[in-house]
Amino acid sequence: MKKFVILLAFLIWIASLTGCGNRPPESQSATIFAMDTVMTITVYGEEAQEALRQATAEINRLETLFSVTRTESDLARINAADGKAVLVSPETAEVLTLAIALWEETDGTFSPGLYALQRAWGFTVGEYRVPEDAEIADLLAQVDVAEIRIDGLTVTAPPGMELDFGAIAKGYAADRLVLILRNLEIESAIISLGGDILALGERPGGAPWRVAVNDPFGHGSLGIIEVRDRAVNTSGNYERRFMSEEGETIHHILDPETGRPARSGLVSVTTVTADGARGDALATALFVMGLPDALAFVDRTPDLEAVFVTDDGRIYATRGLENMFVPEDAGRVSWS
Ligand code: AMP
Ligand code: MG
DSSP states (O other): OHHHHHHHHHHHHHHHHHHHHHOOOOEEEEEEEETTEEEEEEEESTTHHHHHHHHHHHHHHHHHHHOSSSTTSHHHHHHHSTTOOEEOOHHHHHHHHHHHHHHHHTTTSSOTTBHHHHHHTTTTTTOOOOOOHHHHHHHHHTOOGGGOEEETTEEEOOTTOBOOOTTTHHHHHHHHHHHHHHHTTOOEEEEEETTEEEEESOOTTSOOEEEEEEOTTSSSEEEEEEESSEEEEEEETTSSEEEOTTSOEEESOEETTTTEEOOSSEEEEEEEESOHHHHHHHHHHHHHHOHHHHHHHHHHSTTOEEEEEETTSOEEEOGGGTTTEEESOGGGEEEO
């Protein structure tokens, strides 16, 4: 009996030694509900607790600036100004400047000026409706992103046009969080803001972060993207949608040319880039473009790769992801 107890103690001692040697550094996580999204941030490092505190405060602050439904937000004030100049925060001016550049770069498929149309379709309040053709045409006639003026912190938007950062705000928030984490000397974190994910550094121990790509047709994932220091942003039409009386699926990504839900043959687009705001906006733009134009866009754009899912269930991945994208079913994937 005594021998047995000594042996047991010895084994426990050995186990604790090996356990100590292999134990990964402590991580801390926070789950926040903001920007209509469940967000999870996981941080490794000594300052993890403080990092999460600052990150949460920053997300809430950005939401109060960019929310289209809070009347005192920068965007709500621009949208209510009816063509008059509005003083905004530096972050709003920064995102709007970036959004206008992305509107140009994407040939207008990403547009920060569609909020009046979003409202007409009922997406903002969840009271879905199908607007009349004439209503869409009237609203569309007032959208002119080229007419937005930014002079320092003063923004003037043409009357009738309303701004919305819905396709860029979460990506931008992720970029801001990375700045906060880097300031606290955090080298490893995963920021997951719904479909907008930013991987800082790599996992403790040196493996890449593994980001699952949702299967738009099921509940699982259709593969994993392995990344270090990359943003992975997904836009899909399976998120917020309803069925019209005619049996058409109405979803929240609008084609700025028609003012109607984009019918591009795609059901989801996942981008891999260095920058969250850019990745977020480009995922939405590529969705509107449709596969042929989107593949050409990725091909001519440095530091951009993508995975596309078409409405017939095929998966298209760009060559730059060959060492990063690990599909569940390689037979469904075409590389281009
Ligand atoms: P995402 O989930 O990033 O694709 O963004 C979709 C959200 O962006 C929508 O809920 C709208 O608020 C807004 N949005 C819809 N269509 C567009 C578009 N073509 N360009 C920019 N923003 C859009
Ligand atoms: Mg987006």
